[in-house]
Amino acid sequence: MSEPIIKFDKVVKRFGDLTVLDELDFQVEQGEKVTIIGPSGSGKSTVLRVLMTLEKINEGVVYIGGEPLWHESRNGKLHEASEAHLRKMRNQMGMVFQQFNLFPHMTVLRNLTEAPVRVLGMSKADVRQRGEELLDLVGLSDQKDKYPHQLSGGQQQRVGIARALAMRPRIMLFDEPTSALDPELVGEVLNVIRRLAKEHDLTMLLVTHEMHFAQQISDRVCFFDKGKIKEQGTPEELFKAPKEARTQEFLKAVLNPD
Numbered sequence: 001m002s003e004p005i006i007k008f009d010k011v012v013k014r015f016g017d018l019t020v021l022d023e024l025d026f027q028v029e030q031g032e033k034v035t036i037i038g039p040s041g042s043g044k045s046t047v048l049r050v051l052m053t054l055e056k057i058n059e060g061v062v063y064i065g066g067e068p069l070w071h072e073s074r075n076g077k078l079h080e081a082s083e084a085h086l087r088k089m090r091n092q093m094g095m096v097f098q099q100f101n102l103f104p105h106m107t108v109l110r111n112l113t114e115a116p117v118r119v120l121g122m123s124k125a126d127v128r129q130r131g132e133e134l135l136d137l138v139g140l141s142d143q144k145d146k147y148p149h150q151l152s153g154g155q156q157q158r159v160g161i162a163r164a165l166a167m168r169p170r171i172m173l174f175d176e177p178t179s180a181l182d183p184e185l186v187g188e189v190l191n192v193i194r195r196l197a198k199e200h201d202l203t204m205l206l207v208t209h210e211m212h213f214a215q216q217i218s219d220r221v222c223f224f225d226k227g228k229i230k231e232q233g234t235p236e237e238l239f240k241a242p243k244e245a246r247t248q249e250f251l252k253a254v255l256n257p258d
């Protein structure tokens with residue numbers, strides 16, 4: 001098998017005395033769609049935030065496409081990465097947050113074109129065309145001249161997805177992308193992610209509380225508990241025949257809350 005596109009090698013992340021990632025070993029293959037599920041506080045979002053270089057790690061090494069994320073190799077040794085290295089590595093990833101984080105003073109299309117022009121130095125014409133294609137992909141071609149406050153939460157989140165894709169990432173990270181939405185708007189966002197997963201060769205890593213969706217979309221589901229992967233497998237294996245008592249208990253609680 002080729003080199004994993006994401007690899008966590010004994011990664012430790014602490015906040016003060018609290019160990020949030022506990023010598024975590026975790027890998028994602030190129031093109032794989034992986035979902036992380038688990039109880040609140042188990043470290044799920046931290047995995048994504050570490051990848052997006054929003055949280056530093058304390059120990060271990062994270063690799064993206066075989067290259068250390070938080071380190072640079074000099075004279076055969078790993079040293080703390082420079083800001084330029086972090087920026088280069090971060091540009092390989094796109095992240096969709098719970099809160100959509102759109103630029104409020106920019107139109108929908110400008111939200112998509114701003115960073116590719118400014119950060120990647122792409123031509124305005126190319127970026128505009130790509131932006132329009134992406135708005136088509138998320139079903140919002142007719143909204144391109146509106147401002148974020150004129151859109152529903154579901155529409156804003158679809159712009160958030162298109163905006164992340166506009167940076168041409170190799171890896172898409174989704175951090176509970178529907179948890180801030182009214183229930184009737186969840187479906188339209190999940191549909192867009194489902195379509196992306198099906199039609200594109202992107203590597204996708206998702207944290208979600210939507211178990212049914214995780215089941216449908218994932219090649220692999222990882223159950224996190226206390227900063228480690230307690231159990232992982234295909235959706236079929238994990239949801240239909242979980243082996244660990246902790247996984248069984250968690251799934252029972254979330255699938256049959258009453």
Ligand SMILES: Nc1ncnc2c1ncn2[C@@H]1O[C@H](COP(=O)(O)OP(=O)(O)OP(=O)(O)O)[C@@H](O)[C@H]1O
Binds near residue numbers: 015045047
């Ligand atoms: N900046 C921070 N400072 C201190 N503690 C933090 C910080 N960020 C996260 N934590 C703590 O780290 C732990 C793991 O957080 P994380 O957000 O990764 O959990 P999670 O599994 O995604 O949970 P949830 O499902 O509730 O979002 C939690 O106990 C959280 O309170």
